[in-house]
Amino acid sequence: MSASSPAGPASEPTTPASSTGRTAVELPRLPAAGALYRRALLGALPGLGGRRAADVPAVELGVTGVPVDRAHLADYDRVCGFRLADRLPATYLHVLGFPLSLRLMTAADFPIPLTGVVHVANRITVHRPVQVGESVDFRTYAENLRPHERGRQLDVVLVGSVGGEEVWRGVSTYLGKQRTAGGGPRRDRGDRPAPPASSAQWRVTPRVGTDYARVSGDHNPIHTSRLGARLFGFPRPIAHGMWSKARCLAALESRLPESYAVDVSFKLPVPLPSTVAFSASATGTSWDFALHGARDGRPHLVGTVR
Known part of the structure; x- marks a missing residue:
């Protein structure tokens, strides 16, 4: 495997392709997210970007023994609205392992460039709580x-294990927009249904963008900079989708089972600042929830817990 591959330097240990057809590459530690973002921004400049592959890389990156820093966890809990506890929120495992996925996505030949990518959906499966x-x-x-009607999309899978047992799995769906139609199913453009009655309203300030960037390592400028947001077509910065998901789960925190799957679709971005309305309804141990604009009812997120 060459040094320019998604796996990184050739000195990193690899194992032969498994039945999945992917080559496993073990990293000695989690990558530094800041350096990866700088590489992605440089790669977006004309003449510096690599040739994009026609398909996803046949590689699986791994890292073992990632500990939890209590101070970082407490900071994350504060930013997202969780109670301070020894049990990790489901969305925290996404943040903990995010630099590994970022390493995969910032490879020069990754089929969708990181700059301008849109996070359209996320599914997290909790097999058991992690302490x-x-x-x-x-x-x-x-x-x-x-293919997608606005370009191409793919899934980035992140799996967390403890003692050889899978305890957590996240699947993030990303859209890479293209000028030419990519095909695929078209969205239903019928009348927008009225939003459900809200159970809470939250004021989302610009600090949410910078605070969540700090605790998550996701420093995409569309969340933290007015200029960066404008470069990608947003009049002002927007909240991270995974902050929105975490904030909704924090509102349901005391009513979640030991194991569950939580699915969300990210609809329209949450502009910073704004006020959003949260709604949730239960059927047994299952939940349906949503986040809308408090004034205009514009949908930002819809989700389920099953």
Whole structure:
């Protein structure tokens, strides 16, 4: 495997391709997210970007023994609205392993460039709660590159294991916009249904963008900079989608089961600042929830817990 591959330097240990067809590459530690973002921004400049692959990379990155820093967890809990506890919020594992996925997505030949990518959906499966004293092994890979009416989209899978047992799995769906139509199913453009009655309203300030960037390592400028947002077509910065998901889960925190799957679709961005309305309804141990604009009812997020 060459040094320019998604796996990184050739000195990193690899194992032969498994039945999945992917080559496993073990990293000695989690990558530094800041350096990866700088590489992605440089790669977006004319003449510096690599040749994009026609399909997802046949590689699976892994790292073992990732600990949880209690101070970082407490900071994350504060930013997202969770109670301080030794049990990790489901969305925190996404943040903990995010640099590994970022390493995969910032490879020069990754089929969708990171700059301008849109996070359109996320599914998290919690097999059992993870406690703050446990170390987590992560692996990540991309799959299911497919056409979309606005370009192409794919899934980035992040798996967390403790002691050889899978305890958590996240699947993030990303859209890479293209000028030419990519095909695929078209969205239903019928009348927008009225938003459900809200159970809470939250004021989302510009600090949410910078605070969540700090605790998550996701420093995409569309969330933290007015100029950066304008460069990608937004009049002002927008909240991270995973902050919105975490904030909704924090509102349901005391009513979640030991194991569950939580699916969300990210609709329209949450501009910073704004006021959003949260709604939730239960059927047994299942939940349907949503986030809308408090004034105009514009949908920002819809989700389920099953």
